[in-house]
Amino acid sequence: xxxxxxxxxxxxxxxxxxxxxxxxxxxxxxxxxxxxxxxxxxxxxxxxxxxxxxxxxxxxxxxxxxxxxxxxxxxxxxxxxxxxxxxxxxxxxxxxxxxxxxxxxxxxxxxxxxxxxxxxxxxxxxxxxxxxxxxxxxxxxxxxxxxxxxxxxxxxxxxxxxxxxxxxxxxxxxxxxxxxxxxxxxxxxxxxxxxxxxxxxxxxxxxxxxxxxxxxxxxxxxxxxxxxxxxxxxxxxxxxxxxxxxxxxxxxxxxxxxxxxxxxxxxxxxxxxxxxxxxxxxxxxxxxxxx
Numbered sequence: 001x002x003x004x005x006x007x008x009x010x011x012x013x014x015x016x017x018x019x020x021x022x023x024x025x026x027x028x029x030x031x032x033x034x035x036x037x038x039x040x041x042x043x044x045x046x047x048x049x050x051x052x053x054x055x056x057x058x059x060x061x062x063x064x065x066x067x068x069x070x071x072x073x074x075x076x077x078x079x080x081x082x083x084x085x086x087x088x089x090x091x092x093x094x095x096x097x098x099x100x101x102x103x104x105x106x107x108x109x110x111x112x113x114x115x116x117x118x119x120x121x122x123x124x125x126x127x128x129x130x131x132x133x134x135x136x137x138x139x140x141x142x143x144x145x146x147x148x149x150x151x152x153x154x155x156x157x158x159x160x161x162x163x164x165x166x167x168x169x170x171x172x173x174x175x176x177x178x179x180x181x182x183x184x185x186x187x188x189x190x191x192x193x194x195x196x197x198x199x200x201x202x203x204x205x206x207x208x209x210x211x212x213x214x215x216x217x218x219x220x221x222x223x224x225x226x227x228x229x230x231x232x233x234x235x236x237x238x239x240x241x242x243x244x245x246x247x248x249x250x251x252x253x254x255x256x257x258x259x260x261x262x263x264x265x266x267x268x269x270x271x272x273x274x275x276x277x278x279x280x281x282x283x284x285x286x287x288x289x290x291x
Contacts, residue, residue: 020052020055020056020059022052023049023052023053023055024053025053025056026049026050026053028097031050031053031092031097031098032092034046034047034049034050035050035087035090035092035098036092038050038087039090039091039092047087050087050098051080051083051084051087054083054098054099054102055080055083057083057099057102057103057106058076058079058080058082058083058106059076059079061079061103061106061107061110062075062076062078062079062110063075065110065111065114067137068114068137070113070114070117074113074117075110075113075114078109078110078112078113079106079109079110081109082102082105082106082107082108082109082110083102083105083106085105085109086098086101086102086104086105086106087102089101089105089274089278090102091278104281104282111130111134114134115130115133128163128164128165128169129169129173131163131165132163132165132169132170132173133173135162135163136159136170136173136174139158139159139162139163140155140159140174143155143158143159150174151170151171151174156170156171223280224276224280227276227279227280228240228276230275230279231272231275231276234258234268235268235271235272235275236272237258238254238258238265238268238269238272239269239272239273239276241254242254242265242269243269243273251265251266
């Protein structure tokens with residue numbers, strides 16, 4: 001892939017933003033030609049052109065996440081990693097523009113970086129929690145409450161309804177966003193030597209949490225079942241047998257079943273798995289946009 005200097009925002013951000021102007025926007029025909037050159041021959045020059053022509057997209061997406069208190073240069077650097085992943089997985093024969101495909105990877109990479117950087121304690125990894133984290137600021141701004149540490153019951157109800165989440169989760173996330181992490185060894189007050197960690201309770205997983213996890217698992221399973229239908233019959237058969245069976249059959253057995261070599265079975269397995277990932281990610285993106 002392209003050199004590391006292409007993917008990491010320069011310390012002098014202004015110069016980096018100026019340097020990307022040397023890259024022109026590619027038309028679809030040129031983009032497809034370069035993508036095929038990278039896909040088939042690992043052409044370094046083609047990869048550099050694809051990256052350079054999409055750096056503006058990275059910067060545009062990175063700027064939309066500036067409200068989380070992280071340096072723009074760091075957000076751009078993470079977005080460049082997402083762009084690199086998108087180019088590596090891009091399939092030009094599908095007819096889509098690279099920008100459409102790369103947008104999801106860039107956003108996802110930046111969002112994961114923000115979640116990792118925001119707190120030493122996980123804010124949450126479920127789809128609903130991520131959606132709440134990345135939409136709370138927007139809705140608070142809409143309610144003209146962006147600077148408010150505490151939300152009124154009416155505001156909490158509105159946000160919970162808009163994002164289809166529990167009101168308790170809205171309150172908790174708002175406190176995390178505007179409170180940031182504090183040491184558990186800090187005393188409760190100046191007059192009390194008791195530390196906050198002494199008030200912690202080791203709660204077991206609630207029934208609501210177990211049900212939410214079960215619902216999430218069922219939803220992902222149903223989504224995968226639907227996405228598998230978009231593979232052709234041979235790809236679907238090989239992928240299910242090799243990746244989804246408790247005791248997968250050998251490559252030799254599948255090669256005899258399909259009348260192809262063992263190496264071809266392995267290749268189809270890898271291709272089918274990457275296709276399934278691509279399809280599921282696209283479905284996730286469409287669902288997120290619709291939501």
